[in-house]
Amino acid sequence: MGDKKINKPRRIIIREEYCMGCRLCEVWCIVAHSKSKDIIKAYKGQEPRPVSGIYFEERGAISFTLQCRHCEDAPCLEACLTGAMYRDKKTGMVLHNKDKCVGCWMCIMACPYGVIKPDFKEKKVASKCDLCIEREFPACVEHCPNEAIILVNKKGERIDKE
Amino acid sequence: MKTKYLIIGNSVAGVYCIEAIREVDKRGKITVVSDENIINYSRPLISYYLGGRVTKEEMAFRDEEFYRENEVQLILNRKAVRILVEENRIELSGGEEIEFEKLLISSGGEPILPPIEGIEKVKEGVFTFTRLEEVDRLIDYIQANKIEEVTVLGAGLIGLKCTEGLLERGLRVNIIELADRILANTFDQEASRILENALGRKNCRVRKEDTIVRVEEKKGKIDKVILRSGETIPTRLLVIAVGVRPNLGVVKGTSIKCNRGVLVNDFMQTNIKNIYAAGDMTEAKDFLLQRKSVLAIWPTAARQGKIAGYNMAGKKKKYNGLFIMNSVELVGVPTISFGITNPPDPENFEILARKNEGENYYRKIVLKDNRIVGAIFMGKIERAGIFSGLIRDRLDVSSFKDDLLSDDFGLLVLPAEYRKHMVRGEGFTE
Ligand SMILES: Cc1cc2nc3c(=O)[nH]c(=O)nc-3n(C[C@H](O)[C@H](O)[C@H](O)COP(=O)(O)OP(=O)(O)OC[C@H]3O[C@@H](n4cnc5c(N)ncnc54)[C@H](O)[C@@H]3O)c2cc1C
Ligand code: SF4
Ligand code: SF4
Numbered sequence A: 001m002g003d004k005k006i007n008k009p010r011r012i013i014i015r016e017e018y019c020m021g022c023r024l025c026e027v028w029c030i031v032a033h034s035k036s037k038d039i040i041k042a043y044k045g046q047e048p049r050p051v052s053g054i055y056f057e058e059r060g061a062i063s064f065t066l067q068c069r070h071c072e073d074a075p076c077l078e079a080c081l082t083g084a085m086y087r088d089k090k091t092g093m094v095l096h097n098k099d100k101c102v103g104c105w106m107c108i109m110a111c112p113y114g115v116i117k118p119d120f121k122e123k124k125v126a127s128k129c130d131l132c133i134e135r136e137f138p139a140c141v142e143h144c145p146n147e148a149i150i151l152v153n154k155k156g157e158r159i160d161k162e
Numbered sequence B: 001m002k003t004k005y006l007i008i009g010n011s012v013a014g015v016y017c018i019e020a021i022r023e024v025d026k027r028g029k030i031t032v033v034s035d036e037n038i039i040n041y042s043r044p045l046i047s048y049y050l051g052g053r054v055t056k057e058e059m060a061f062r063d064e065e066f067y068r069e070n071e072v073q074l075i076l077n078r079k080a081v082r083i084l085v086e087e088n089r090i091e092l093s094g095g096e097e098i099e100f101e102k103l104l105i106s107s108g109g110e111p112i113l114p115p116i117e118g119i120e121k122v123k124e125g126v127f128t129f130t131r132l133e134e135v136d137r138l139i140d141y142i143q144a145n146k147i148e149e150v151t152v153l154g155a156g157l158i159g160l161k162c163t164e165g166l167l168e169r170g171l172r173v174n175i176i177e178l179a180d181r182i183l184a185n186t187f188d189q190e191a192s193r194i195l196e197n198a199l200g201r202k203n204c205r206v207r208k209e210d211t212i213v214r215v216e217e218k219k220g221k222i223d224k225v226i227l228r229s230g231e232t233i234p235t236r237l238l239v240i241a242v243g244v245r246p247n248l249g250v251v252k253g254t255s256i257k258c259n260r261g262v263l264v265n266d267f268m269q270t271n272i273k274n275i276y277a278a279g280d281m282t283e284a285k286d287f288l289l290q291r292k293s294v295l296a297i298w299p300t301a302a303r304q305g306k307i308a309g310y311n312m313a314g315k316k317k318k319y320n321g322l323f324i325m326n327s328v329e330l331v332g333v334p335t336i337s338f339g340i341t342n343p344p345d346p347e348n349f350e351i352l353a354r355k356n357e358g359e360n361y362y363r364k365i366v367l368k369d370n371r372i373v374g375a376i377f378m379g380k381i382e383r384a385g386i387f388s389g390l391i392r393d394r395l396d397v398s399s400f401k402d403d404l405l406s407d408d409f410g411l412l413v414l415p416a417e418y419r420k421h422m423v424r425g426e427g428f429t430e
Helices: A024-032 A039-043 A075-079 A106-110 A139-143 B012-024 B043-050 B064-069 B132-144 B157-168 B189-200 B298-312 B385-392 B398-403 B416-424
Strands: A010-014 A055-059 A062-066 A085-087 A094-096 A117-119 A125-127 A149-153 B002-008 B030-033 B072-075 B080-084 B089-092 B097-105 B109-111 B149-153 B172-176 B204-207 B212-218 B221-227 B232-234 B238-240 B244-246 B275-277 B282-286 B291-293 B325-330 B333-339 B350-356 B361-368 B371-378
Touching: A010 A062, A010 B416, A024 A039, A024 A139, A075 A085, A075 A106, A075 B298, A106 B298, A106 B325, A106 B333, A106 B385, A139 A149, B002 B012, B012 B030, B012 B097, B012 B298, B030 B097, B043 B132, B043 B157, B064 B072, B097 B298, B149 B157, B157 B172, B157 B325, B189 B204, B189 B325, B189 B333, B189 B350, B189 B361, B189 B371, B275 B298, B282 B298, B333 B385, B371 B385
Parallel strands: B002 B030, B002 B097, B030 B072, B097 B275, B149 B172, B149 B238, B172 B204
Antiparallel strands: A010 A149, A055 A062, A085 A094, A117 A125, B080 B089, B089 B097, B109 B244, B212 B221, B221 B232, B282 B291, B325 B333, B333 B371, B350 B361, B361 B371
């Protein structure tokens, strides 16, 4: 699982009224989760392109981005048949261990936000937002040009990238 | 021996009970009794194990460390044979007794064995499919006897999962089902038919509206099955998978109240104050049916075990009731279903459906008074979970009914106010 840099509870808040529909969040999510962390390599097919942890929804004038809410009482955890979906003790975040996952989609059935995607790249596994645990700051929030997604701490206070 | 918390059954309900107790009470002694001889495994994975997709080690949903960390005393390979309700004690096989302050019964389900003429004479080659040790014996038997073809009685969830595992091992399977279609309890006609067609393309033949009335043996081993229709199928291996029912062995003869399962209140408490029950053997509040029911699925066992644990440890927490749901992928077709998928009185419901045969795509939404009470997703299951939330919140869908089957269905089609509460709030809390 690499070095986990985030060690405090935090949460992404979605402000759809600010979303311009540019989908940069999705692009940078993919880059952040690629092997090279390089936008050209991640997109030009020199390596398998990761599944983004984002559902981008758009219709007419409305658009917004949606990622795992890291629920306090997460239905995906109770539905998971393998323990692949687990709660990180330090941060309270809901994380996913691809090695344990068998792709049974019980979590997809249970998540009321519909934010878990099936990933068929290697073996069949579930895939969702990990709040960029291996980075210091979520890539989507960092690159949103209009603050349509912001990061907050447990008390709801905004956290900005240093 | 004495313990503060005693848990019968070391499966998902038991594990979630341990976790909840430890959230509240860090020290109180927890003892778990299991009649299986393995530290931990996920029961639904036995078909993956049969098919060679996971190893025994990979079947654990909690590791050894979990029991150490939570200071749980595990007593394996021993059965709780009797509960002495008045004395707060249980008796173990072998005679030992354990005294408890709080007891959780999570003894799960047991396979139903239909009456079949001649079955008592068969000593080998007949299996059920609910326990890991059984699957080990099944695999040994297949190898030792060079079995190439298997008869499976029952085309419900367990029968079909077993079939899938057998097909993955390269065996041929004959399925015999009493109903006029497969997975009759989960799906409607249409969904069953799509799956049946997919199964038919494999090494598998389904006989419907038929059952085994008699079996014959040869030197103690199963040799043929005779169907109600008169057909005889030479069979050297038979798996009986007609369903499970609550395993009430340990509560029999006690004053603990049962109907089909052990009856519990909203705190997962039985009629005996310090005895709780959770999981497949429990009859608890059903969110959709507005009565108590046995919901023999993993997520209910987890949630019920957790609620029981909190209450056992003194933190009052209510069970709001769940509803039937499942995610099953068979022969490459993923499916997710919720609630009432095939109402017996369709005239009292509104039904929306869409299909695309070629892609095994089928989607059906069942509404009552503009609220979703059931759904089937087949072929494409992404975002299905949103429906579980809509059912649970009893959201009036009249303003976006036309969108329920649309390709870009998502939170976007939901009323803005409802959506805001979803994306701004704390995430799901119950
Ligand atoms: C093949 C198969 C596939 C499945 N697939 C799915 C699926 O895809 N999705 C889903 O939601 N559900 C599935 N299920 C159902 C799921 O496994 C159960 O709902 C879940 O395991 C119930 O957990 P439980 O804790 O109530 O009891 P169980 O898992 O049944 O465990 C009860 C335990 O208690 C032990 N026990 C019983 N009596 C005693 C006693 N007197 N003393 C000591 N120990 C005792 C038993 O040996 C057992 O180990 C499947 C089941 C099977 C068999
Ligand atoms: S996957 Fe869904 S249910 Fe699980 S924590 Fe994230 S939003 Fe909540
Ligand atoms: S798909 Fe993976 S993470 Fe999701 S429930 Fe199944 S095993 Fe758990």
